[in-house]
Amino acid sequence: MSELVTGIRLARPTDAPAISGVFDAAWRDAYRGIIPGIQLERFVQRRGPRWWRLALRRNRPVAVLDVGKRIVGYASYGRCRDTAIPAGGEIDELYLQPEYQGLGFGRRLFRAVRNDLGDRFEGPILVWSLAENARGCHFYEAMGGRRVARTNERIGDSALTKIAYLFD
Numbered sequence: 115m116s117e118l119v120t121g122i123r124l125a126r127p128t129d130a131p132a133i134s135g136v137f138d139a140a141w142r143d144a145y146r147g148i149i150p151g152i153q154l155e156r157f158v159q160r161r162g163p164r165w166w167r168l169a170l171r172r173n174r175p176v177a178v179l180d181v182g183k184r185i186v187g188y189a190s191y192g193r194c195r196d197t198a199i200p201a202g203g204e205i206d207e208l209y210l211q212p213e214y215q216g217l218g219f220g221r222r223l224f225r226a227v228r229n230d231l232g233d234r235f236e237g238p239i240l241v242w243s244l245a246e247n248a249r250g251c252h253f254y255e256a257m258g259g260r261r262v263a264r265t266n267e268r269i270g271d272s273a274l275t276k277i278a279y280l281f282d
């Protein structure tokens with residue numbers, strides 16, 4: 115009988131190619147038809163391994179989810195960047211390879227990052243999601259987030275609505 119080992123740890127610069135691959139697959143899956151095609155392609159191309167190597171040297175943590183020695187998800191997080199919302203920490207991004215979604219891995223990664231944020235900062239945790247990303251919004255609501263703000267962000271010629279979720 116074989117055993118599938120899973121774990122969550124802080125990312126290292128050598129993880130950049132794998133994180134880039136998760137970003138690519140997850141963004142194409144989540145935002146195709148929401149973010150205009152050319153803009154989506156630009157975002158994905160911009161976030162290659164080189165970009166991630168530099169990002170991992172910054173002072174904002176990135177946690178990775180390993181399943182069977184393969185990185186299949188990540189979350190970037192840190193101090194809340196939005197001064198208008200009373201939150202101590204913020205999860206900037208949380209993405210999984212599409213084939214690992216709906217299996218409980220996202221909940222596990224979210225809880226681990228939320229616990230780390232709770233150790234680092236006082237107060238609630240903030241997460242933004244595009245309103246048209248129904249799967250993402252459902253996930254954050256199922257995790258106990260409450261909608262506290264909306265804003266529009268222009269991407270190319272489109273104005274997309276973002277929703278802020280607060281976790282107490």
